[in-house]
Amino acid sequence: MTGTTGTTGPDPLDATGPTGTGIDTSRPHPARMYDWYLGGKDNYPVDEAMGRQMLALEPRVPVMARVNRAFMHRATRWLARNGVRQFLDVGTGIPTEPNLHQVAQQVAPDARVVYCDNDPIVLAHAAALLRSTPEGVTEYLQADVRDPATIVDGARKILDFGRPVALSLIALLHFVSDEDGAHELVGRLLAELPSGSYLVMTHATADFTPEDSAAATEKLKSAGVTLALRSREQFTRFFDGLELVEPGVEVVHKWHPELGEPVPGQDDGVIPGYGAVARKP
Incomplete structure (x- = not known):
């Protein structure tokens, strides 16, 4: 799923103010751009315009979006098969089926899932996230990772x-x-979780495309969107003190590919992003 904390300054609300429910359609938002990359309809012309600018710099962005979703499916499936029955998904993004709870509850119908996001659009679609199995639970929180x-x-x-x-x-x-x-x-969130919990992450990187990534970062910055691309070493730091699940930190689509279907186009060059799952001892 996508991050939704990328806008700088005030929350992306309209003249109703920071406590309103309006949506700012004057500047792009990462969640809506992600939705556009996935072929969704919950985005605005400003999101499509910036999305097309990103495509001019990196034509594989839609593939990258689908690869991230596919990783989430595989990681959730692995966790559910290994006994995890509770999931906290922060930065859930605009609903795209199958959602995390559907993957988890297909393996374990009694799984409990909490989705969390700060985007008013996701709040508007929260009902789509709450269709749980009778045995399980799904809920939605409106909150920011910060x-x-x-x-x-x-x-x-x-x-x-x-x-x-x-x-x-x-x-x-x-x-x-x-x-x-x-x-x-991330450390503060993990500190509240008990032993045996897991951290599941993907993250974009400039390791493979430094010039194009720098151009994309500047383009998004000009639109008020932060993009902090991190190296493999910087990404791995998020897992300090945890036990990485094999194969450890890996290019996103190469993490346990046997657990899901490949994304068309994922092998056409290196997908510039890392993924990993790790257990809290």
């Missing part, structure tokens, strides 16, 4: 923090800068 206390407080009402929880941060942290304390925010 406010881990609110996320934890809300999730505790639904999940049992005495049992393992899988914390899912798919394509999110590259929209959070070091100045905003990306590594510290």
